[in-house]
Amino acid sequence: MKDVFAFAWHYWTKQPKLFAVTIAVLTVATIIETNMPNALSGFFEAIRLRKEASTVWWHLAAFLATYFGYLLTYNFVWRLYNLFENNNFNAVYNDAFTHIETLSEQYFVNTFTGSMITTIKRGRDRLETFEDQVLVNLYPTILTVFCTIVFLGMRMPVLAALLAVYVVVMLLLSALLVMKYAGPAQEAYANAQDEFGAHLADSIGGIITTKSYAQERLEIARFMEQSAELRKHNLKAYWRANTTSLIQRCFLGGMLTMLLGGGTWLFLNGQATIDDMAYLVLAHTILQSYIRNVGDHVKNLMTSSYDLHAIIALMEEQPSVKDKPNAKELHVSQGEVCFHDVSFTYPSKTTPVFANLSIKIRPGERLALVGDSGGGKSTFVRLVQRLYEVSDGFITIDGVRISEITQESLRSSVAVVPQDPILFHRSIRENIAYGRQNANFDEICKAAQQANIHDFILSLPTGYDTLVGERGIKLSGGERQRIAIARAILSDRKILILDEATSSLDSISELAVQKAIRTVTHGRTSIMIAHRLSTIKDADRILVFHNGKIVEEGTHNDLITRNDGIYASFFEIQSGGFLQPVD
């Protein structure tokens, strides 16, 4: 709970003036409201003492003025509060998104995208609930109880003391009832709803499989089981909420009985007047309107605090790769990449992927990485981008250790074409210009031409303004990869990392992609995870990876002639199938 308060406090004190003014005006509004029974009592007193008509009217006017004064001040509070809380929500969204952008790849590998989105959205919503409970529900409730006890104490001190004890006991019991009795049932219902939703999504998502295996009956039966479970939890939650509400209202009835009974006793004993009785009735009405929902406020406070832990944890997450305090900017002139005795183990693993790996990639060299799955090719290129820190040894670019330079300058020097490029749901033009935001349209078209995708783009009804759908879903794999190649060409970086698409390209797309690869790698230090013979044959050097080791190294012609070589056997097996020559 302490961390949740600290989290909320951080945002509240980001706008100290607005926070202070909101609380001050809220305090004034609450005091005005708790003073209304006094104003009503004054009016009754004027009648009881049969004062002059003008005095009676004046008291009535004073009571009504208090009433309208309260209404207007309270409305003003809400306007201030809405501004205050909206600024907070905005700050939470902005901080969370900015923070996520600073985190390293390792975090995203281990965290579901959906859960991150839920954490941020829920974080904002729960902060709203938390703020509402603390600032505009519980704080005015406590203040109202306090002011009422003080005002009542001035009239009937014994009754005020009794009220103080009664209210404290009632609030404690009420909170206990909600937390221990109604709350758990409500929580079980919420969990059942989540489960029901997940089951529904799973079942509808797999409906094609259900149909093809004729399992509709099974799915319907399972669905009915789930909905029966939901009904059971729903009923229990409603039942307990009703019982709790009944007990709470009985408490409030007890408070009314105590105040009116006590007042009547004092009245009959000549220690209270009819205007004191009027005070009691209105004071009770106001008091009960606050106290009635205290149990729910406490429950909401607890659940929102619980849910806020996820966003607090997200904000506390530190990037696993950090820039050194005096990290310099990298300026690549040649594009030489060297691994010096590099060892690397993934943080979640114990066996190293690489042990003492040394390799020099010459400026402008086209290097193909081949080998079986799990050999370490992707890890190799991740280390070049410093998506992970090496465990031992170091990597240099043009002789500068990449651990000594800023990640931003490193990644701005490397163009990456992933195997399955993810495009943004923005226009093709924006997607191509992503690595060089200031590129003009002619430059974008030229890059697209070189990537062999220009004609395709022009054939679309809205050309370069076409939106590509979420993650680029409206385009085929080959088209996406050529757009990613155009992006790499346009960004014009000295070092290129290219993960070739393994499959799903028809031969025409494949030819187009191959031509694009040839263009983009020209004059750049290129590290290509290669799956196709044409790419491999074009390479200046091939590294064959096996279990994190470079087991063979050379040109295609060198390697193919090695007896019992992995590459030679790999080529022999695959040249008839997957590795098809294109020229």
Ligand code: ADP
């Ligand atoms: P390749 O690209 O040659 O298929 P990888 O570099 O992806 O090989 O994998 C090398 C080894 O590292 C494999 O054993 C794989 O399971 C492991 N690995 C890959 N990525 C991760 C990761 N993010 N976390 C932990 N282990 C990983």
